[in-house]
Structure formats: C-alpha cells, structure tokens
Amino acid sequence: MPLTRQEVRVVALAKLRLAPGQIFWDLGTGTGAVAVEAARLLRPEGKVYAVERDLKRVAVARANASRWELGNLAILEGEAPEVLLSLPSPHRVFVGGSGGKLGPILKVVGERLLPGGRVAITGVTLDTLWEAYRWADTSGWEAELLGMTLVRGEKVGSRCLLKGGNPIFLVVAEKPGEGR
Amino acid sequence: MPLTRQEVRVVALAKLRLAPGQIFWDLGTGTGAVAVEAARLLRPEGKVYAVERDLKRVAVARANASRWELGNLAILEGEAPEVLLSLPSPHRVFVGGSGGKLGPILKVVGERLLPGGRVAITGVTLDTLWEAYRWADTSGWEAELLGMTLVRGEKVGSRCLLKGGNPIFLVVAEKPGEGR
Amino acid sequence: MPLTRQEVRVVALAKLRLAPGQIFWDLGTGTGAVAVEAARLLRPEGKVYAVERDLKRVAVARANASRWELGNLAILEGEAPEVLLSLPSPHRVFVGGSGGKLGPILKVVGERLLPGGRVAITGVTLDTLWEAYRWADTSGWEAELLGMTLVRGEKVGSRCLLKGGNPIFLVVAEKPGEGR
C-alpha cells in the first residue's frame, strides 16, 4: 500500500503545478506512487528522481515503476540530504518522508530549489507539521498549510459505517523568483 | 471500554440539560457509562432506567454501577421498544444503541416523552444518522444535528502522531410543550 | 470562485480515472473548473459536455474556458436531466450540482452511462449524500463514499489560525460491464 494515500497524492501534485520539462525530486518515495504519477505527467522531457533509503521499498518502487515503462524516472537508493548532492537542481520537490532529517533536508531544498520552484511536504505528526510550517514561515516564501481528514463509507451488514482516518497535513511553499 | 466515548457522553448529557427529579431512559446502555453519569447527576430523586438486550453487557453495566452505590439506577435486561412499556414516561432519553430497531424505538419515544422533554440519539452509520435526522425533522420538533471528529495525539518515539477516529453524530430533539 | 474546490475536483477526477477518447458529462458545471480540467485531460479526441442552467454561470464558464482554447469542450445552457437527451452517452459523469433534481438525473445517468463507466456525485447536504449513496447502493454498482474535511492555515498576526470548512462528500460508482 502506498505510504501516501491517493487523495493526498493528487492534491499535492495539483498544488505543485507540474509543467513539461521540469526536474522533480520525490524524497522518501516509499512504494513510488508519487514518483510514477509525476513521471507520467512530466514525460517525455521532464525527469523524476525518487529517493528512498529502505532497500525493500526501493525494490517495491522499482517493480511498480517497471509496469509503466517510464524512461524519465530514476529510483535511487540512498538517504537525503546526502544523496541530493549528485542530483540536478529541481523545479519541484515532494517530501513524503524524511526519516527524522526534515531540518537538514529542507535546508538543502531551500538552497537547491530553482527560483519560482515549489515544494510540498506531507506530515502526520505534530512535530513534522510544526517543523515544515516554521521552515516555510521563516524562509519568507509564499506558503500554504492544508490539513485533510478523510471519512470512508464501509458496508457493515446493510449499513454504511463512516470510518475516519488520521489527518494528513501538507505544507506547500514557493521559492521567490522568476521561474516555472 | 464504553461504547460511547467520554467526549461524546459529556456533550450528549450537556445537550440533554438534566435537572433534578427527572426520569431518564438510557437505551442500549452497553457498559452503563451514560446511565451511571446520569444517575449521579439526577440523584437523589431523579431515576434512570437503563436498557440493554445483551446479557454480558448487562452484567458489565451492573458491575460498573455497583461501584457508585446509586439507589436511583435500574439496569434492565430487555429489548427496546418492548421493554419500554413497563417504564414510567421519561423527561430525557439517550439512545446509544438501537439494535436495528431505531424506527420502532423512536416511535415509542415520540409518544412517551413528556412535553418539553429531550432526546439524544447517537449514530456512527449514515443510515442511523439519516433515520434519526429524518425522524426529528418530520416530527416538527426543535432539533440539532452535531457531528464530532476527534483527533488524539499519540507518542511514537519522540514524535506526536495525530490519530483520527470515526466521526460520531448526535441528533438532539425537544418535544414541544411546557415541561422541564 | 469555483463551486467545487480544487482539492475536491482533483480527487474526484482521479477517482473517475479519465482516459483518452472518453465522453464526459459535467452536470451543474458552475464556473466550469471541472469541465476545463477534464477537457485538458481528454484532448484531443475525448469530448466534454458541461451543463449549467444559470445563465450568468454559463457566461463565466465560457469565459474561463476560452482562455484554454479547448476544441473539445461544449458548455450548454440547459437543465438536467432534459438537456441530456441530446448528448452522446458518456463514459464518465461528474455531478457537481443537481438543482434539486438529483433523483431524475441519476435515473438518466444510470441508463445512459456506458458499461464500465464511472460517475462521481458531490454533496454538501445530508440529503444529497443520502440520496447519492442510496442510489449507488441499490443499483448494485461498485461504489465508494468519501468525505473530505479540509483545514487551512491562515496567518493572524504572527500566528497560524487553523480554519475549518464544510465537509464535502463524494459518491463514486462504476457501472458493471466491460468498458473503459
């Protein structure tokens, strides 16, 4: 199962405003769902670099990606922020997981993101939400904080139980400057 | 564990506006949490009749109630609406569970509730919510529909995960007429 | 402002699973946001028919659509379900508004939707939610009920107020049969 649910993925990608030819970093790609979707939206010229430190997840992400024959998606085993040094600077960044290193990762993203570039950070803990919000707020970038709580109907006998889930937060920020 | 969570119980009881000397029906009392709380608020003259069809739950509710030495609480094994025939007419009714018989139960509650009396119905399925809302709406009583979604912080390592739960709905209605 | 917010639009479109060449009905198109997005995703062969009974909204939707030079989008002034008679049968239907005629609209959608086709209905009232859910449930189609509650951060002085909004519900259903 993808770490980031479909509803959150599509909202995050919509807020990132993908456009042809962009460089996209997907940090903590998990099963690769965001990376695959971004690669499909950005092909043929745009390029997606998906980073994951967990070997098993890298294998799952590569298996998922192989079904789509995406020549513009590279799934890299490695840990952010170190692995980012070797990647071209991005127009768009999605942070789906940060392995306890959100601070150092956002520092690098702040430096490497191209002018006019956008970053979306997901959080399910109060700590991540606060850290992402504070980073966006103090960096003076235009930022948006969004929380999503989803309820799903589940048939129990003849009745429709309303099942809730954990709220998920998104912090989306745009780096000042001309760009796309 | 009580079927109705603490937060929902206290909100429901606040909206029922208990006052000394009232007769209170607690239908589908489960572990007896609402009944015990109501009996404490209504003692010494007010009286609580708690109904439960599940034998094991009746035992649990009686064990819970015994800790409080409440002389004004009767926990009855039986099924609503049939068992209601033998009870004195209520000023207040809480419907925490209806065993698939919400329609017949609300019919009896509509007839037996004293003028100015109030009823609160909890629901976790869309079906119960709709049935309770429709009943209150078509009966022409003043009614309120409230949904509550709770999020709880849960420590996971050093972080605070925000855990969601199922939404719970309350329909509260007041029968027209002078009364309390 | 669009009647259906961006977050709900992208989730609904994702669940509708658009594919090249499809016929798409957007009923109660409002300012045309869903229709424009669908037309962009379906061009060049796919075709979007957007229906709106309010003349002013039709004008707004046409103005919005004109910016995109979409040859595959027709915005029709008229009322569902009557206006649907003249349209080709759809692979996908989005019901963003129904003007109090959800029952008759869903009857026509049930008949006209192609095998394997999908419909998404949005609702902000309990009545619409119930009617859409019941229709999907009794028609025996595979269906999904989703509620979304969004929270937005709003800067008030130096603080970030968490602003809630009305919950929005989606009922998505797939007609049995082979198709796309």
Add this chain to the structure above:
Amino acid sequence: MPLTRQEVRVVALAKLRLAPGQIFWDLGTGTGAVAVEAARLLRPEGKVYAVERDLKRVAVARANASRWELGNLAILEGEAPEVLLSLPSPHRVFVGGSGGKLGPILKVVGERLLPGGRVAITGVTLDTLWEAYRWADTSGWEAELLGMTLVRGEKVGSRCLLKGGNPIFLVVAEKPGEGR
C-alpha cells in the same frame, strides 16, 4: 457568545475531573462560561478565580455570573501571569486565552499547580497547540492532546447543510504527586 463553545467546555471540564473543595483558576475567562460552570460544580466550598484583562469582557462575565448567585466565584480584572501571584494555589487550571503570554503563564502554572493537579489548555492556532504540547511533553507530566472538529446541520430550504467549523485543540496535563 462564549469564546469557548459548549462542546469544548464540557469536554475540558470532564477531563479536568472537578471534585468538591478544589481551587480552580480560569485564565482568559472571556464571557465567564467556563468559570460559571466550574463554580456550580464546585460549590459550596470550592472556589473559582476567573481572570480577564479585557474590561468589557469582565463586565459581561460579571453580568453572566450574577444570574447564578455564586458565592464562590471571583472575576478578576487583570493580566496573567502577574495577577496570579495574589491567588491561592490551584487544584485545577483552565487556560481559555493567554493574550500571547502562554509561555510565562504555563511557567507559573507549572510551579503553582498543587501535586496531582490538572490543567487544560485550549488552542485554535498551530502556535498555541505546539507551545502547549511542548510544555506538557517536556515537563514530563502525563498529558493528553485532543482535537475536536464539529459539524452542525443547518436547514437551508428543505435540506440539511453540513457546516464545519474551526478545529479546537485541548492539551490536558496532570502534575505528578499525590493530590486530588
């Protein structure tokens, strides 16, 4: 209108577990709703000290309180934490508003709260939520974080619109030690 809604007040008071004879501080009492309710629950021996820095609100709170003839409620014009120096140490504290001084207030509460005492802090901004959570977490007290999102049905024509509101957060913490 009370600053803290009924549903939040009753949940906060339930979590504070009031008992006869306690000293209760209500900081940022606003219109006095929490203070009045606490004074009713704690009378006759328990005592409530309600603090408010806004003169108009003090007048409103006093007018509201006068209807209840509560001999155990003092509404004090003044600003926390300074005004707290003159008050007896509390068993229970409710922080409904902090006028930007939550840090200093919690420092005093941490020192003055009696062993086994409980404090509940409400927050509607991410900043207050984080500050209250961090304070409780680092002080090593047993703490609970609760968020409540309420939905209310509102009749619009013959339909029931589901209206959302801002989420409200509660941080409740208990000071270690024997006490009540």
